[in-house]
Amino acid sequence: MKNIGLLVSLFFFCVSVSAQRQIINFNKGWRFFLGDTTIAKEPAFSDAKWRSLDLPHDWSIEGEFSEKHNTTFNQGALPAGIGWYRKTFKLPQTTINQKIYINFDGVYRNSEVWVNGHYIDKRPNGYISFRYDITPHVKSGKEKNTIAVRVDNSLQPSSRWYTGSGIYRKVWLEITNHLAVDHWGVFVTTPQVDEKSAVVRIQYEIRNTTVTRQRVKMIHEIFDGAGRLVESVKPSEEVLITNPTAKGVAEVEITNPELWSVEKPYLYSVVTKIFQRGKLVDSYKTAFGIRTFRFDPLKGFFLNNKPLKILGVCNHHDLGALGAAFNTRAAERQLEMLKAMGCNAIRTAHNPPAPELLELCDKMGFLVMDEAFDMWKKRKNRFDYNIDFEEWHKRDLEDMVRRDRNHPSIIAWSIGNEIREQFDSTGTTLTRELTKIVKDLDTTRPVTCALTENVPEKNFIYRSG
Structure with missing residues (x-):
């Protein structure tokens, strides 16, 4: 689940000093150019003549159908090619000692990213979500930051169906402290489930980007579908978080759980909190469901011990x-x-x-x-x-x-x-x-x-x- 804020290009967005983790909608106010230009990655490059748009965006569907396109009929005979995206933004001064990440839900395909002219990385797969740490390359305060993304879908045919082209899924800016739950760092399972009780197992991974080991207290709070607190795990002792990561496990029992099913898809959430010297330094929310299933070679599929x-x-x-x-x-x-x-x-x-x-x-x-x-x-x-x-x-x-x-x-x-x-x-x-x-x-x-x-x-x- 994402706590969504709004970032307007060229303006500051608010990050509270007490807000440990911010996940900010980064989809507004991009510039786009269909074609290739090697200097677009430079911060001083002027994209004033480029098209303004918001993400997600698929440039292929905007093109004309033609048998001349190298995508062939498998991809609808629509154009592919190369496209560039750019966005200029500012970070408030309060982020100067925090970690800054850029999260892409999916870019088709062969994406490459630059921040303030610095090459960050590439990701060929067009369907995978990925994240980059851009902390070393961004500036906090009054100075502008520029992100440039090159998307190369020119090598064709690349698929047996229509893929689209571009940053066709959402993008998020994520701000955390140096001591935080890692990316996709909570895994919730329910190893024991029946109608009377369920054991919820929380595996977590903490990322420590400070230079020393840190002592923290972990709390896991479980909320029902209405947002009511139903259980919590509050260890009395501190745990030692090594550099760069440390893993842990917590378990809690929920009585009379609401089971997730296709007829009644009930969802819970767990909020994992990190405290250091009494101060909340991170909070990470994970949605999950309580259910059990199995495949039987003779009797078929069972969900919550009922055949389905x-x-x-x-x-x-x-x-x-x-x-x-x-x-x-x-x-x-x-x-x-x-x-x-x-x-x-x-x-x-x-x-x-x-x-x-x-x-x-x-x-x-x-x-x-x-x-x-x-x-x-x-x-x-x-x-x-x-x-x-x-x-x-x-x-x-x-x-x-x-x-x-x-x-x-x-x-x-x-x-x-x-x-x-x-x-x-x-x-x-x-x-x-x-x-x-x-x-x-x-x-x-x-x-x-x-x-x-x-x-x-x-x-x-x-x-x-």
């Missing part, structure tokens, strides 16, 4: 004629229509979805198979993810699982769709590697992979288990 038929669809990330720029109401309308049809499950075909889609599934009562990849090393198109798999698959898969593992709607992780390695022995090795990556981060859900070879003896991915 999974009636699902594959759901691509675009919104039809609206393009790929994520629109919460449009996605909600899709899910409403699916509910009316009797659907109760979504497969995120064939990539990690926008975070808001999973939030909607949590709230509306959909089961989810969260899918990572459409291909591994063996390509389906010349310039698809196969060119990035070797270098990026571990980080991309870890980031997907860490981002999404608190969603009660998710009942399975999919590591691939119709993967071509199923037909040779490389499929066995890669399946075991990818499964281990997932299981190192989450042992509460099964790992699966969509296959086209139905004869087990011929399918190397099937045989990997």
Whole structure:
């Protein structure tokens, strides 16, 4: 859940000294240019003639359909190419001793980021959420900061469906203290659940960017769907936070819990607080649901010990004629229509979805198979993810699982769709590697992979288990 503030380009936004963590809507007031220019990363570059827009943005859907475009019919014969985004902003003087991060929910694809002319990093995968620490490169006070993002979707064909192009999901500016819960640093599970009680297990990771070890007190407060405090964990002793990170676990029992189900998708939240010398230095909120599920090879799927038929669809990330720029109401309308049809499950075909889609599934009562990849090393198109798999698959898969593992709607992780390695022995090795990556981060859900070879003896991915 995000505490949303508003940042207006060229103006200060307010950050209270006592507000330990600020997550600020960074989607207003961008400039955009369709084309390539190497000097756009420089702060002194003038973007006055560029188009003004707000994010999310998909430039492909704005173009003309043409068989001459190298995207081919798979991507709707719409243009791709290269685009630049720029934004100028100021930070208040109070942030001078804080950490500043820029969070992207998704950029398609091959994004590169500069802050005040300093190259930050790149991310090839167009569906992964990612964060950069820009603290060393920003200025607090009266001076302006400039962020520039280059998006390169020129290598085509890159997909078997319409992808869109650009910063097509939301962007957030995050401000924390040097002692704070890490990015996606809370994992809530419910190892014991029945109608009378539930054990809530809170695994947390604290990031310490100071130069010394720090002693803190941790408090975890659990709130029900109406925002009422129902339980809390308040250890009496301080814990030692090493540099750069430290991990911990807390457990609490909730009596007479409201269980999450497709008919009644009840949500709780846990607020993790860090105190140092009596002062609150960070507060981090995580939504979760209390439920139990299992797959039985003879009897099927059970949710909260009750049999349930999974009636699902594959759901691509675009919104039809609206393009790929994520629109919460449009996605909600899709899910409403699916509910009316009797659907109760979504497969995120064939990539990690926008975070808001999973939030909607949590709230509306959909089961989810969260899918990572459409291909591994063996390509389906010349310039698809196969060119990035070797270098990026571990980080991309870890980031997907860490981002999404608190969603009660998710009942399975999919590591691939119709993967071509199923037909040779490389499929066995890669399946075991990818499964281990997932299981190192989450042992509460099964790992699966969509296959086209139905004869087990011929399918190397099937045989990997």
